[in-house]
Amino acid sequence: xxxxxxxxxxxxxxxxxxxxxxxxxxxxxxxxxxxxxxxxxxxxxxxxxxxxxxxxxxxxxxxxxxxxxxxxxxxxxxxxxxxxxxxxxxxxxxxxxxxxxxxxxxxxxxxxxxxxxxxxxxxxxxxxxxxxxxxxxxxxxxxxxxxxxxxxxxxxxxxxxxxxxxxxxxxxxxxxxxxxxxxxxxxxxxxxxxxxxxxxxxxxxxxxxxxxxxxxxxxxxxxxxxxxxxxxxxxxxxxxxxxxxxxxxxxxxxxxxxxxxxxxxxxxxxxxxxxxxxxxxxxxxxxxxxxxxxxxxxxxxxxxxxxxxxxxxxxxxxxxxxxxxxxxxxxxxxxxxxxxxxxxxxxxxxxxxxxxxxxxxxxxxxxxxxxxxxxxxxxxxxxxxxxxxxxxxxxxxxxxxxxxxxxxxxxxxxxxxxxxxxxxxxxxxxxxxxxxxxxxxxxxxxxxxxxxxxxxxxxxxxxxxxxxxxxxxxxxxxxxxxxxxxxxxxxxxxxxxxxxxxxxxxxxxxxxxxxxxxxxxxxxxxxxxxxxxxxxxxxxxxxxxxxxxxxxxxxxxxxxxxxxxxxxxxxxxxxxxxxxxxxxxxxxxxxxxxxxxxxxxxxxxxxxxxxxxxxxxxxxxxxxxxxxxxxxxxxxxxxxxxxxxxxxxxxxxxxxxxxxxxxxxxxxxxxxxxxxxxxxxxxxxxxxxxxxxxxxxxxxxxxxxxxxxxxxxxxxxxxxxxxxxxxxxxxxxxxxxxxxxxxxxxxxxxxxxxxxxxxxxxxxxxxxxxxxxxxxxxxxxxxxxxxxxxxxxxxxxxxxxxxxxxxxxxxxxxxxxxxxxxxxxxxxxxxxxxxxxxxxxxxxxxxxxxxxxxxxxxxxxx
Numbered sequence: 001x002x003x004x005x006x007x008x009x010x011x012x013x014x015x016x017x018x019x020x021x022x023x024x025x026x027x028x029x030x031x032x033x034x035x036x037x038x039x040x041x042x043x044x045x046x047x048x049x050x051x052x053x054x055x056x057x058x059x060x061x062x063x064x065x066x067x068x069x070x071x072x073x074x075x076x077x078x079x080x081x082x083x084x085x086x087x088x089x090x091x092x093x094x095x096x097x098x099x100x101x102x103x104x105x106x107x108x109x110x111x112x113x114x115x116x117x118x119x120x121x122x123x124x125x126x127x128x129x130x131x132x133x134x135x136x137x138x139x140x141x142x143x144x145x146x147x148x149x150x151x152x153x154x155x156x157x158x159x160x161x162x163x164x165x166x167x168x169x170x171x172x173x174x175x176x177x178x179x180x181x182x183x184x185x186x187x188x189x190x191x192x193x194x195x196x197x198x199x200x201x202x203x204x205x206x207x208x209x210x211x212x213x214x215x216x217x218x219x220x221x222x223x224x225x226x227x228x229x230x231x232x233x234x235x236x237x238x239x240x241x242x243x244x245x246x247x248x249x250x251x252x253x254x255x256x257x258x259x260x261x262x263x264x265x266x267x268x269x270x271x272x273x274x275x276x277x278x279x280x281x282x283x284x285x286x287x288x289x290x291x292x293x294x295x296x297x298x299x300x301x302x303x304x305x306x307x308x309x310x311x312x313x314x315x316x317x318x319x320x321x322x323x324x325x326x327x328x329x330x331x332x333x334x335x336x337x338x339x340x341x342x343x344x345x346x347x348x349x350x351x352x353x354x355x356x357x358x359x360x361x362x363x364x365x366x367x368x369x370x371x372x373x374x375x376x377x378x379x380x381x382x383x384x385x386x387x388x389x390x391x392x393x394x395x396x397x398x399x400x401x402x403x404x405x406x407x408x409x410x411x412x413x414x415x416x417x418x419x420x421x422x423x424x425x426x427x428x429x430x431x432x433x434x435x436x437x438x439x440x441x442x443x444x445x446x447x448x449x450x451x452x453x454x455x456x457x458x459x460x461x462x463x464x465x466x467x468x469x470x471x472x473x474x475x476x477x478x479x480x481x482x483x484x485x486x487x488x489x490x491x492x493x494x495x496x497x498x499x500x501x502x503x504x505x506x507x508x509x510x511x512x513x514x515x516x517x518x519x520x521x522x523x524x525x526x527x528x529x530x531x532x533x534x535x536x537x538x539x540x541x542x543x544x545x546x547x548x549x550x551x552x553x554x555x556x557x558x559x560x561x562x563x564x565x566x567x568x569x570x571x572x573x574x575x576x577x578x579x580x581x582x583x584x585x586x587x588x589x590x591x592x593x594x595x596x597x598x599x600x601x602x603x604x605x606x607x608x609x610x611x612x613x614x615x616x617x618x619x620x621x622x623x624x625x626x627x628x629x630x631x632x633x634x635x636x637x638x639x640x641x642x643x644x645x646x647x648x649x650x651x652x653x654x655x656x657x658x659x660x661x662x663x664x665x666x667x668x669x670x671x672x673x674x675x676x677x678x679x680x681x682x683x684x685x686x687x688x689x690x691x692x693x694x695x696x697x698x699x700x701x702x703x704x705x706x707x708x709x710x711x712x713x714x715x716x717x718x719x720x721x722x723x724x725x726x727x728x729x730x731x732x733x734x735x736x737x738x739x740x741x742x743x744x745x746x747x748x749x750x751x752x753x754x755x756x757x758x759x760x761x762x763x764x765x766x767x768x769x770x771x772x773x774x775x776x777x778x779x780x781x782x783x784x785x786x787x788x789x790x791x792x793x794x795x796x797x798x799x800x801x802x803x804x805x806x807x808x809x810x811x812x813x814x815x816x817x818x819x820x821x822x823x824x825x826x827x828x829x830x831x832x833x834x835x836x837x838x839x840x841x842x843x844x845x846x847x848x849x850x851x852x853x854x855x856x857x858x859x860x861x862x
Contacts, residue, residue, distance in 0.1 A: 009102075043084060043814050146242035206264075257357070358440075360445075404462055447477070458499070631735070
């Protein structure tokens, strides 16, 4: 199967099938405009030829109407453009389904980066025992977040799943039906989802994908590496943010948090019930039949009605399964024992919580909340805090926060944010009682800047009845370049605090620290963000080891390279011994969930890639993973040079006006894909600090100018070229896996750029010079990255990945053209003395609708 080169397998199983099924799709009559499917390929050709002949989007669209339509009215033009958008969105879905169906053929499921490969490599190198020892401690945590980068409603996700299955079987009749269904199913959400809606959408992946793929991977490890001996480590676990992530989301309430936790428990019980029903049909023997029927009944009752709360305690549930297993071994020749083992493994991994619900809030909100708590308690006669508490120094406040403890009554607080914040901490206790400790045992502090930020959260737990026995990890999130630089100092102050040290001791002397790519890249540019995180990890590892603390890094990774995405497992495999690597924890969201974990095959493959990257780094690490002093000096210089270039660019007077008026930034809020507001403050003025990373990165992606993924890289490399030291950089690239992974992901961002789309802006009176600055950095980055890698084309080492990007970009070329055409129309209409507001609104709808297909096609663009 895998003897053909990967690109050939891709062309045969993805490209060829897409061409066949797309030709069927284009002939299906979905509406009164039966010619849409005929006209779209013609429009595509005109777009392609137009950009190669340096035409602007307006000229291209008008040329199409002039060539293929007889004097159409403005309304007829608009209607046809909307139909094109709808068709292209569905072409993207079709391509997604075909690519998903071909996943196990295009990717070698037993090749490099899989567990089988790791096991065989360990055997060859006499490291089987070392592999076992590593897996007794090592964990991968995949945390699903509801950040809005997924434009498919649940109905469309269902069609993709069914279409993928039909394509795998080459069931033409079913494919035809599903394509017709796809053509008639709406993509657009008229109302914003609630955080609970987001949770339900993501629980679909837990139930239908992760439940099976994680169990399959764990079963393989247990049977093939541990030879079915007990392993006291679940190895893979899941985290969950919808319903618990309060940062910037005013719609998350305590009731919603509790309801999401209830839904998670109900869903895992439902999955256990299904498995028990299958087991019951097999276990028809004396001594087990009655036991399995009792478990079936109690699982059914509690999965249908979670309010019953009559489920056996988890340890008793496991005990009963173990008794059934024992009976099978002793009395029935171990018949179906493996099926019982499979369920036991699932219960061991997922418990009654399924996924751990993380709580998150911003440190600045906490600080305001805590000030209100202190003042209100003082006004109510409490002596917990001295009168002058708010005027004390940070060290003095920390000293007091280390000791406070109470069971405060939320009803005494008038401020809604105080009630919500304390409510979320009380919710942690409730969820732990219902779902087990793992149901909710992590509290993340966004934008963490000081030790005081952590200790305020620590004190809030103790004011909410935890009484210095906090059964949760308090996790600071360091995001900006400055905060990352200062992170080790903050943690040293905490490690030397007696109360906090005692807390860590109760948590097995482990400290989880989250490091965020999103705002880091927005703040300091691509190279500096990645290097700052690398250095912060080194410094935090060093200080933690000095204090006997095992630090665990939790990476806030988005989809694109600009937000820590791209080929994630390569980054983890490139980390050397100076960075603690006992666990890999990362966020995944939006299209990254559907593209990397959307099917059983892709989920299993990508989980194994993450596991193997940690195994590789620990067991098979080579000299290329160790940074020498010379390497560090070069990387530091590259980061500082690119940082200066990026900051100068960010401070350009046209930076914010360009994003606001020439990009799709302000249209993200109108897509109704996420429950959070699209910017942090309510002010009408748009300022940089308020920009959320997803619309920021996504807007550059829609422009096909992936600035956050490359800006400053070219300038940094050019410094070495100009000084005649480029060979030094080439040697560094050859010797450093970290730098290679960094440059590889930047290549991906460059590959998804298409400056011909916006070349018309170079002649714009206001923004022409600014566009040229971006374009120049793009050309420099592309030229020097090719020179550095020795490639003729970007992503030359990943031909199937490049082919996938090329096809996706080709599918949405007409969509991008329509988007730019509409943006230009809006700008023109707004210049009129009496602008046609209704027509402006129509073109704004076109821009908003065009976001969907572009983002979905890119898969990791926001």
